[in-house]
Amino acid sequence: MSIERAKAVLDGARRILVFTGAGVSAESGVPTFRGGGGSAVWRGMDATELSSARMVGSDLKLVWEWFEYRRGLLASCGPNPAHQTIAEWADRFSDMTLVTQNVDGLHDKAGSRDVLELHGNIWRGRCLACGALERLDDTPLPEVPPSCSTCGGKHRPDVVLFGEFLPEDVFKRATAAAERAEVCIVVGTSALVFPAAELPLVAARNGASIIEVNPEPSGIGGPLSIMIEGRAGDVLPRL
Ligand code: APR
Numbered sequence: 001m002s003i004e005r006a007k008a009v010l011d012g013a014r015r016i017l018v019f020t021g022a023g024v025s026a027e028s029g030v031p032t033f034r035g036g037g038g039s040a041v042w043r044g045m046d047a048t049e050l051s052s053a054r055m056v057g058s059d060l061k062l063v064w065e066w067f068e069y070r071r072g073l074l075a076s077c078g079p080n081p082a083h084q085t086i087a088e089w090a091d092r093f094s095d096m097t098l099v100t101q102n103v104d105g106l107h108d109k110a111g112s113r114d115v116l117e118l119h120g121n122i123w124r125g126r127c128l129a130c131g132a133l134e135r136l137d138d139t140p141l142p143e144v145p146p147s148c149s150t151c152g153g154k155h156r157p158d159v160v161l162f163g164e165f166l167p168e169d170v171f172k173r174a175t176a177a178a179e180r181a182e183v184c185i186v187v188g189t190s191a192l193v194f195p196a197a198e199l200p201l202v203a204a205r206n207g208a209s210i211i212e213v214n215p216e217p218s219g220i221g222g223p224l225s226i227m228i229e230g231r232a233g234d235v236l237p238r239l
Pocket residue numbers: 020021022023024026027032033034035101102119187188189190191192193213214215216218230231232233
C-alpha cells in the first residue's frame with residue numbers, strides 16, 4: 001500500500017531530494033551508529049568521544065587508529081541494491097539531489113555523482129597545516145597520522161566530528177535542494193543528529209511530500225509522510 005502511494009507521488013515529480021543515513025549501508029555490512037550492531041565502543045572508549053574535535057587536538061594518532069579500524073571494516077564493504085537504485089534514479093529524475101550523512105563513500109562507489117556529504121568522507125584526509133584535501137584510499141595507511149603530500153604536515157580525517165560545524169557550502173546546497181524539493185525520500189536514518197536531520201523538515205515545510213524507508217520509522221516526516229517499513233535494499237528497487 002505505502003509503496004503504491006509512494007510510486008504515485010514519485011510519478012509526476014521532477015525535483016527530488018534523497019536523504020540517507022547509516023541504514024542505507026546496513027545491508028553492505030556497515031554497522032549503524034544506534035540500534036543493534038553499532039560500533040559504539042572501541043578499546044573501551046565511546047565512539048562519540050573518539051570522533052570528537054577535542055581528540056584531534058589531544059591525540060591525533062588515536063583518532064587515526066579509530067578511523068583506521070572503521071576504514072578496515074569498510075574496505076570489504078561494497079554498495080548494496082539501495083545504493084545502486086539511488087544511483088540509477090539520477091537518470092530517472094531530471095532534478096535529483098543526493099544528500100548523505102554517511103562517510104563510507106558507498107554512494108560514490110555505486111556510481112552516484114555530486115553527492116552532498118554533510119559529514120565528510122572517511123577516505124579523504126585534510127591537512128591540519130595547509131588545509132589540502134587528499135584521497136587516502138589505502139588502509140592500513142603507510143604511516144599514522146598520514147603526511148600531507150603538499151606541505152608535509154599531518155592530515156586529520158576529512159570527517160565532521162562531534163562538536164564541529166558541517167561544511168558550510170555543502171549544507172547550503174543541501175538546504176537549497178530541500179527548499180525546492182517536491183518529494184523528499186528519507187532512507188535509513190534515525191534523524192536524531194542535527195542540523196543534518198533538519199533537511200526533511202525544511203522540505204516538508206516547503207510543501208514536499210515525505211517518503212521514509214526504514215524498518216523502524218523515525219517519525220521525522222510527520223503524520224502526513226508515507227512510511228514504508230522495510231530494509232532499503234529490498235524497498236528501493238521495488239520503489
Ligand atoms: N534499511 C533501512 N534503514 C535501516 C536498515 C536497513 N537495512 N537497518 C537499519 N536501518 C535504520 C535504523 O532503523 C535507524 O533508524 O537506519 C537508521 C540508522 O540510524 P543511526 O545509526 O542513528 O544512523 P544515522 O541516522 O545515519 O546517524 C546520523 O549520527 O553518529 C552520527 O555522524 C553520525 O552520520 C551519523 C549521524
